Amino acid sequence: DQQVKQNSPSLSVQEGRISILNCDYTNSMFDYFLWYKKYPAEGPTFLISISSIKDKNEDGRFTVFLNKSAKHLSLHIVPSQPGDSAVYFCAASASGGSYIPTFGRGTSLIVHP
Amino acid sequence: DSGVTQTPKHLITATGQRVTLRCSPRSGDLSVYWYQQSLDQGLQFLIQYYNGEERAKGNILERFSAQQFPDLHSELNLSSLELGDSALYFCASSVWASGSYNEQFFGPGTRLTVL
Numbered sequence: 001d002q003q004v005k006q007n008s009p010s011l012s013v014q015e016g017r018i019s020i021l022n023c024d025y026t027n028s029m030f031d032y033f034l035w036y037k038k039y040p041a042e043g044p045t046f047l048i049s050i051s052s053i054k055d056k057n058e059d060g061r062f063t064v065f066l067n068k069s070a071k072h073l074s075l076h077i078v079p080s081q082p083g084d085s086a087v088y089f090c091a092a093s094a095s096g097g098s099y100i101p102t103f104g105r106g107t108s109l110i111v112h113p
Numbered sequence: 114d115s116g117v118t119q120t121p122k123h124l125i126t127a128t129g130q131r132v133t134l135r136c137s138p139r140s141g142d143l144s145v146y147w148y149q150q151s152l153d154q155g156l157q158f159l160i161q162y163y164n165g166e167e168r169a170k171g172n173i174l175e176r177f178s179a180q181q182f183p184d185l186h187s188e189l190n191l192s193s194l195e196l197g198d199s200a201l202y203f204c205a206s207s208v209w210a211s212g213s214y215n216e217q218f219f220g221p222g223t224r225l226t227v228l
Contacts, residue, residue: 004155032214043115043203043219044156089155098169099214100146103155 003027004092006104014112019077021107023090026071030092034101035064035075038087047088048075080111116140117220119204125226131192134223138185138206144168145187146217147179150201162187194227201225 005024013019021035031052036044050057050064050073057064063076077084087108091101116139126132138145143164148156149172158171162181173179176194181187191198201222207215 002155006155009153034214036219041221043117043205043221045115045219046216049214093214095214098161100158100161100169100171101214101217102158103148105153105155 001026002104003030004090004102004104006088006090006107008107009105010108010110012110012112013080015082016079019075019080019084019109019111021075021077021088021090021109023073023075023104024071025073025092027092027094027102028071029094029096030102031095032093032099032101033064033066033073034091034093035062036089036091036103038089038106044089077109080109082111082113085109085111115218115220117204117206117218119202119220119223121223122221123224123226125228126194127228128194128196130194130227131190132194132225134189134191134202134204134225136187136189136204136206136220138187138204139218142206142208142218143185144207144209144215145181145185146205146207147173147187147189148203148205150203150222151197151199154200156203159189191225196227199225199227 038044090104093101147159159173161169205217
């Protein structure tokens with residue numbers, strides 16, 4: 001049973017437009033959420049995170065929104081650039097546990113020039 | 114470059130065989146984590162070591178085992194390999210073991226193909 005779901009396997013956007021990647025979770029114990037980015041032949045790299053005490057966290061072109069009541073988070077990339085083309089993994093962890101994140105299956109983002 | 118190294122990059126072997134994957138964490142990191150990524154799957158947590166001791170276990174099969182050595186490098190041993198074990202195996206490292214979320218730094222992975 002997947003506790004972290006990324007229902008869109010892929011997303012294609014035009015350079016300069018907004019990319020919105022979505023993630024849903026089922027475990028109400030999750031209170032820390034992360035996005036990782038992965039290029040081919042490389043390991044995932046940390047992108048941005050958000051604690052459950054916040055509903056928004058921004059870092060440059062990247063913003064993560066958290067809707068706890070809906071158990072939903074999203075990553076917004078504005079403006080999208082071709083170099084953003086990668087697989088994005090959503091992950092969630094629980095402070096009451098080992099903090100080891102549970103990952104979604106990833107969304108492949110392609111940004112067209 | 115995350116500072117985490119994994120060897121080998123690619124491994125092709127036959128069913129029933131045994132392989133060892135190696136990971137060297139970032140300098141200063143005491144925790145090592147192993148993950149498996151099968152086709153179209155997310156990263157599945159296998160096991161965590163902290164300063165030589167097992168700290169957490171995930172969906173690791175009994176045919177798989179791991180250890181962390183005094184120099185902090187870690188090895189993941191996969192035995193009696195099956196076709197379904199074909200996957201990308203990632204190692205990650207972080208500074209602390211528990212108490213708060215610790216950013217994990219991932220290696221480039223080892224791609225295992227079982228024929």
